[in-house]
Amino acid sequence: MxxxxxxxxxxxxxxxxxxxxxxxxxxxxxxxxxxxxxxxRRKEDWVDLGPITDIWSGTPVKVEFVQRKHDAWMTTEQRSSAWVLTPDGKEFVAFDPRCTHLGCPYRWDDGRRQFLCPCHAAVFDIQGKVVMGPPPRPLDRYPCKLSEGRLLILPQPIQA
Ligand code: FES
Incomplete structure (x- = not known):
């Protein structure tokens, strides 16, 4: 037992x-x-906007891109755009497409050579500085870098 x-x-x-x-x-x-x-550790997600030869000197070009956001277990995609400008094909600027007043999308007017926001009649010059209207600051910018002839941006706008 x-x-x-x-x-x-x-x-x-x-x-x-x-x-x-x-x-x-x-x-x-x-x-x-x-x-x-x-x-x-979060890595920086640079977005490829394409070859720099597609961006003409002296005239802003609106470039569309897809931004992937990684948040812990989820990855989401969001369509966005940037106004890209180069004075000489060497230095590049990419503006956030939202007006710094209330976030409306603005457009480039080739005749006036200025950015125009229709919401409250704001005007920005080609450098993104406020010419007229209520925006409190110049256009926000995306950090840019070149890699093997392609333009990359970090889609987290910073104030100019
Ligand atoms: S949102 Fe652009 S001027 Fe108000």
Whole structure:
């Protein structure tokens, strides 16, 4: 009887140990899956706007792009655009397409050589400076860099 009891105790302990081991493995995998994105270092997501030969000197060009945002477990895509300008094919500026007053989209007027915002009649010069109207500051810009003949922007606008 005592031998049977000790066998029963032994088997019970083996089952408890194996159960704990399996639970520990699954909780480790689950915890890793849940916590890894939180501790993952965010990398900068530069967006390729294409070859710089597509951007003419002296005239702003509106370039559309898709921005991918990574937020922990989710990746979302958002369509956006930038007004890109180069005076000489070497230096590039990319303006956020939203007016700095209330965020309306503005457009380039080739005849006046100015950016015009229709919402409250704002006017910006080719450098993005406020010429007329209520905007409190010049147009915001995206950080730019060149890589192998292509223009890359970081789609997080900064104030000029
Ligand atoms: S939103 Fe552009 S002037 Fe008001």
């Amino acid at each position: 005592s031998e049977l009891l000790s066998r029963r105790v032994f088997l019970g302990r083996c089952i408890a140990f194996l159960g704990s081991l399996i639970a520990l493995m699954f909780s480790g995998v689950g915890a890793g899956y849940l916590l890894f994105p939180i501790f993952q």
